[in-house]
Amino acid sequence: MTALLSVSDLHVYLGESHILQGVDFEVADGGVTAILGRNGVGKTTTLRALMGLAERSGSVVYDGSEIAATPTHRIVRRGVGYVPEDRDVFAGLTVEENLRLAERDEEPRYDLVHDLFPELKQRAKQPAGTLSGGQQQMVAIARALLNDNRLLLVDEPTKGLAPLLVAEVARVLERVAELTTVVLVEQNLGVVQRVARHAVVIDTGRVVHAGPARDLLADQALVHRLLGVG
Amino acid sequence: MSTFVLLTITGLGLGALYFLIASGLSLIYGLMGVLNFAHGAFLTVGAYAMWFTESKLNGVAVLPRFLLGSLVALVVGALFAALVELVLIRPLYRRHIEQVLVTVGLGLATTALVVSIWGNDARSVPAPTWLGETTTVLGAHIPNDRWLLIAAALVVLGGLEAFLRRTRYGLIIRAGVENRAMVTALGIDVRRAFTLVFAIGGVAAALAGVLSNVYFSTVDPARGTSLLIFAFIVVVIGGLGSLRGTAAAAIVVGLVQQYANYYASTGLGDLSVVLLLGLVLLARPRGLSGSFA
Numbered sequence A: 001m002t003a004l005l006s007v008s009d010l011h012v013y014l015g016e017s018h019i020l021q022g023v024d025f026e027v028a029d030g031g032v033t034a035i036l037g038r039n040g041v042g043k044t045t046t047l048r049a050l051m052g053l054a055e056r057s058g059s060v061v062y063d064g065s066e067i068a069a070t071p072t073h074r075i076v077r078r079g080v081g082y083v084p085e086d087r088d089v090f091a092g093l094t095v096e097e098n099l100r101l102a103e104r105d106e107e108p109r110y111d112l113v114h115d116l117f118p119e120l121k122q123r124a125k126q127p128a129g130t131l132s133g134g135q136q137q138m139v140a141i142a143r144a145l146l147n148d149n150r151l152l153l154v155d156e157p158t159k160g161l162a163p164l165l166v167a168e169v170a171r172v173l174e175r176v177a178e179l180t181t182v183v184l185v186e187q188n189l190g191v192v193q194r195v196a197r198h199a200v201v202i203d204t205g206r207v208v209h210a211g212p213a214r215d216l217l218a219d220q221a222l223v224h225r226l227l228g229v230g
Numbered sequence B: 001m002s003t004f005v006l007l008t009i010t011g012l013g014l015g016a017l018y019f020l021i022a023s024g025l026s027l028i029y030g031l032m033g034v035l036n037f038a039h040g041a042f043l044t045v046g047a048y049a050m051w052f053t054e055s056k057l058n059g060v061a062v063l064p065r066f067l068l069g070s071l072v073a074l075v076v077g078a079l080f081a082a083l084v085e086l087v088l089i090r091p092l093y094r095r096h097i098e099q100v101l102v103t104v105g106l107g108l109a110t111t112a113l114v115v116s117i118w119g120n121d122a123r124s125v126p127a128p129t130w131l132g133e134t135t136t137v138l139g140a141h142i143p144n145d146r147w148l149l150i151a152a153a154l155v156v157l158g159g160l161e162a163f164l165r166r167t168r169y170g171l172i173i174r175a176g177v178e179n180r181a182m183v184t185a186l187g188i189d190v191r192r193a194f195t196l197v198f199a200i201g202g203v204a205a206a207l208a209g210v211l212s213n214v215y216f217s218t219v220d221p222a223r224g225t226s227l228l229i230f231a232f233i234v235v236v237i238g239g240l241g242s243l244r245g246t247a248a249a250a251i252v253v254g255l256v257q258q259y260a261n262y263y264a265s266t267g268l269g270d271l272s273v274v275l276l277l278g279l280v281l282l283a284r285p286r287g288l289s290g291s292f293a
Helices: A043-051 A072-077 A095-102 A110-116 A118-122 A133-145 A163-177 A189-195 A213-218 A220-227 B002-032 B039-055 B062-092 B096-118 B144-166 B168-178 B180-184 B190-216 B223-238 B243-264 B268-283
Strands: A003-014 A017-028 A032-036 A056-062 A080-083 A151-155 A181-185 A198-203 A206-212 B134-137 B140-143
Touching: A003 A043, A003 A181, A017 A032, A017 A043, A017 A056, A017 A181, A017 A198, A032 A043, A032 A189, A043 A056, A043 A072, A043 A080, A043 A151, A043 A181, A072 A080, A072 B180, A080 A133, A095 A133, A095 B168, A110 A118, A110 A133, A118 A133, A133 A151, A133 A163, A163 A181, A163 A189, A181 A189, A189 A213, A198 A213, A198 A220, A206 A213, A206 A220, A213 A220, B002 B039, B002 B140, B002 B144, B002 B168, B002 B190, B002 B223, B002 B243, B039 B062, B039 B096, B039 B190, B039 B223, B062 B096, B062 B190, B096 B223, B134 B144, B140 B144, B144 B168, B144 B190, B144 B243, B168 B180, B168 B190, B180 B190, B190 B223, B223 B243, B223 B268, B243 B268
Parallel strands: A017 A206, A032 A181, A032 A198, A080 A151, A151 A181
Antiparallel strands: A003 A017, A003 A056, A198 A206, B134 B140
16 A cells, blocks of 8 residues: 555643544555544544644654644645534635635636535625535535645534535545545544545544454444444 | 814824724734734834934925834834734744733833833924814814824725735735634645734834824823723724724724713723723623624
8 A cells, every 4th residue: 555644653632631642544545544433532633633733743754754743834735635623614704715715726626616516606705604514514625625635634524414415525525535535534434435445443542443444334343342333 | 062073083083093003903812812012012113213213304394204204113113013023922822921921021121112212201293284283173173183093094994904805815814813723724824924914013003103193292102001001992892803893992982082081070081981891891791893804
């Protein structure tokens, strides 16, 4: 496997709490790698640490270079897109302004964004804070797709969405995975089954399983033991 | 009637002065979460830069001296503020207690430095003749410097609104006020916006320094500190981080101060502003406008 991202001995403290206790995993170039685990085990913190949004120690090698000490904006400029857990759209800015703010490339991929989310074109002048949860998720994903990123970190994109929208997000992720490598934190195993090639399971701040997603999801006993479902 | 008109225009002029100081304070807090107690020092530096430049141009006519002095004040204000951000504030992001200590210390040190160089006494500041004359409106003789104050505040408000709405840096600042971390997660080095916002705040405060020289006809070392207190009240009433809220609050504070001083008792103006602050905070804890611009 050619690793685009290699994480080793990643530690994060939030106050007195030792959230990540030496996380190790690799992300293959291409496809979707899902990060799974029960609530509160450190999945979101892992993505935030990779982005430099949480203070971390350890090693994060992306595309052959160490980025563990690199500031967030430089990590992004090296081709890493981020879709945060709570969307974090700028509520006071219009949809158009949210997208314009995310532009980095000379030719932002508005054709792709409008192809995937035609609704955003119609709502360009609408303040993002007045959009529904699903529409805000579209904006959050669109911001990351606007530039030609090599790696996308997507945190629970289906959280709080209606079943119809969950299917829509899964369709978008499938399409995105054809264009770029995706690290996906996701609780919905149906979505994981549909889009993920690899799976990494985290428990209490450590990786407890890594391997093909299909093998993990086929083993109900393992899923039950690691994720508490099934 | 003429008294009421005079009080109203004077109150609006005073509110304009407060807005010029408070706008920078509000933007700095909104974007960076920094309570800049050194903001009064920006005003003092601007006011003295203007007076000093004017005093060195003795043979020149008053108008060009005034304009050149004002220009120097704005440049010095911008450079001083940017330097403060780069040298003192940048190493202390997210360390709020240290920020307060450093900015309070800088404010005190600037005043002490000015006193040690030019003394405690107020110095007279020459201004163009027209500013010392009056214009009659509805029977009230309005000092012309009030119009200049109001016009300057309107230009700054319009300029800031245009900057925030029509430029990329304005977009970054508006987004940064909402969620700074997410701005960096879009690949933007938000620290540049920090320096720019400080420089803008420095220009506006220096302009307030220039106009306070005109309003009071003098410059003195305590000017920045005394006006800063009212600017903070304006920012809190307006809603931290809200430019329009700051403008509205500046008008209200300026008018209340003038009306209370005249219709109640001289000296009650300051007290009434503090009471107003308490009332607003009780009714709307996040100020008149909890959101940004």
